[in-house]
Amino acid sequence: MAASPPLVAPDGLSEGQSEAELMRQVAAGEIGGLENLYDRYHAMAYALALRITTETGLAEDVVQDSFLGLWRNAGRYVETKGSVRGWLLAIVRHRAIDAVRRQRAGVALGEETDETLPAALTLPDVWPEVAGRLDAEQVRGALTVLPPAQREVIELAYFDGLTQREIADRTRAPLGTVKSRMRLGLAALREQLDSHHDGRSAVVTPSSSGKKGLA
Amino acid sequence: MAMTCDRVLEVASGFVLGALDASETIAVRDHLESCPRPHPEIDSLGGVLPYLAASLEPVEPPAWLRESVIAAAQADLTARRRIAEPSALPGPALAAVPKMAAGGLGEASGAELISLAVARLARRRRVMTWTTRVAAVVAVVALAGYALVLHGDLDRAQRATQADASFNYVLTLPDTRTAVMTATDGSSASGLAALRPTGDIIVRLYGLTATTGDQVYVVWLSRDAGSPTRVGSLTVDDSGVGYLEVVNVPTSSSLGLFVCREPNGNVTQPTGPTIVSGTFSL
Numbered sequence A: 001m002a003a004s005p006p007l008v009a010p011d012g013l014s015e016g017q018s019e020a021e022l023m024r025q026v027a028a029g030e031i032g033g034l035e036n037l038y039d040r041y042h043a044m045a046y047a048l049a050l051r052i053t054t055e056t057g058l059a060e061d062v063v064q065d066s067f068l069g070l071w072r073n074a075g076r077y078v079e080t081k082g083s084v085r086g087w088l089l090a091i092v093r094h095r096a097i098d099a100v101r102r103q104r105a106g107v108a109l110g111e112e113t114d115e116t117l118p119a120a121l122t123l124p125d126v127w128p129e130v131a132g133r134l135d136a137e138q139v140r141g142a143l144t145v146l147p148p149a150q151r152e153v154i155e156l157a158y159f160d161g162l163t164q165r166e167i168a169d170r171t172r173a174p175l176g177t178v179k180s181r182m183r184l185g186l187a188a189l190r191e192q193l194d195s196h197h198d199g200r201s202a203v204v205t206p207s208s209s210g211k212k213g214l215a
Numbered sequence B: 001m002a003m004t005c006d007r008v009l010e011v012a013s014g015f016v017l018g019a020l021d022a023s024e025t026i027a028v029r030d031h032l033e034s035c036p037r038p039h040p041e042i043d044s045l046g047g048v049l050p051y052l053a054a055s056l057e058p059v060e061p062p063a064w065l066r067e068s069v070i071a072a073a074q075a076d077l078t079a080r081r082r083i084a085e086p087s088a089l090p091g092p093a094l095a096a097v098p099k100m101a102a103g104g105l106g107e108a109s110g111a112e113l114i115s116l117a118v119a120r121l122a123r124r125r126r127v128m129t130w131t132t133r134v135a136a137v138v139a140v141v142a143l144a145g146y147a148l149v150l151h152g153d154l155d156r157a158q159r160a161t162q163a164d165a166s167f168n169y170v171l172t173l174p175d176t177r178t179a180v181m182t183a184t185d186g187s188s189a190s191g192l193a194a195l196r197p198t199g200d201i202i203v204r205l206y207g208l209t210a211t212t213g214d215q216v217y218v219v220w221l222s223r224d225a226g227s228p229t230r231v232g233s234l235t236v237d238d239s240g241v242g243y244l245e246v247v248n249v250p251t252s253s254s255l256g257l258f259v260c261r262e263p264n265g266n267v268t269q270p271t272g273p274t275i276v277s278g279t280f281s282l
Helices: A019-027 A031-053 A056-072 A084-105 A127-133 A136-144 A148-158 A164-171 A175-196 B005-016 B022-034 B040-046 B049-054 B064-084 B093-100 B110-127 B130-149 B151-172
Strands: B177-183 B190-195 B201-206 B216-222 B229-234 B242-246 B256-262 B274-279
Touching: A019 A031, A019 A084, A031 A056, A031 A084, A031 B049, A031 B064, A056 A084, A056 B064, A084 B049, A136 A175, A136 B049, A148 A164, A148 A175, A148 B049, A164 A175, A175 B005, A175 B040, B005 B022, B005 B040, B177 B256, B190 B274, B201 B216, B201 B256, B229 B242
Parallel strands: none
Antiparallel strands: B177 B190, B177 B274, B190 B201, B201 B242, B216 B229, B216 B256, B256 B274
């Protein structure tokens, strides 16, 4: 009988290890990599799941399913397409919205599939800098400068998973108005957050971000 | 409406927020996959989403959730490795289970095993009421305490958990043939058997009478012609659950499986009563 490889990675993971390195460990089946990622991001993941589901039990299920989704699909992670944190939070958000919809329909939470795992849609490697410079209060501050109507449509889409059409029904605003508020609000938020970076090189500038046509 | 680069730019905010209608979402995706021009607006606006999550104050989940996540990942890893490396497992595999897991779950602490049980309960919780949750937690605590005191029970619980994980995983594979085992002696015994193309067979039985002394249950493979082939044997405790895993069994298109209770494990032909039987589906 051939000796089975160890299931648990040896100690030695440090706080300084990059996300990409941890993901390589996870993809190689090293539990230590997953433990490290969980320790880094569990509170943020749980906060997001709880905000969307508003139920602790469901939020716990979502966080567990999300980290397992990350564990099982780590090989699909592409470092250049975004941060692990962004990918994980996208998974959490997707799963949480899915869980709420399934709960309303009386359907059990499903396993993740290729269709249900979101692609990375985050800025490449901006997160370490963001984390170092912006705390939750600052991000909330950026949100509060948005006109309430713009902030509302963004939050209904992001935290409640509503489509533009559903938001129009909910807010009793014309569909075109909802689309306009969403477009202007997200672009303004991008602008606000960029200003906190003081022009750091990793930040996408207006000229390169394509925002010209969005404002 | 045909999706153009200008149109993608126009709907980018709705797309990254997942707020477009399904047909429009698909149209944008198709365009992004085929368009030779870059669409930096998608990355730029998509990069805002993590900030939205960061606007929330972090919330600490229950401490057991970490154990639950890690235990579930370990069980997943164990199942994957058992399938990926079937040749690493000797038969009969009932004895091989603790060896296979050495270095991982095989050396799991009591706390790790408890977390496995908690992980299972956590995943089932979505269909539980709060009263059953309380009852389940009480049951887990009771089970854990009992298991920690009686190491033999702990060992059995460990094997059962690993067996469940492996068996469930094998059943999800598309090329696995299955056999439903039904009682032939009027008892409540039943079970399921899985056959992999590699000749690996896993049998999970329930409702069996506990074996005593040298008594064993022997699993036999029957073919179109010839005498049955002994697959392996197992003993059963008061739980009535039996598990057997054997690798590299010569297979054919038509295979039946039956289980007899024998006075000892030295038999080369079935002599005792047949308890359950089944046929592998094609």
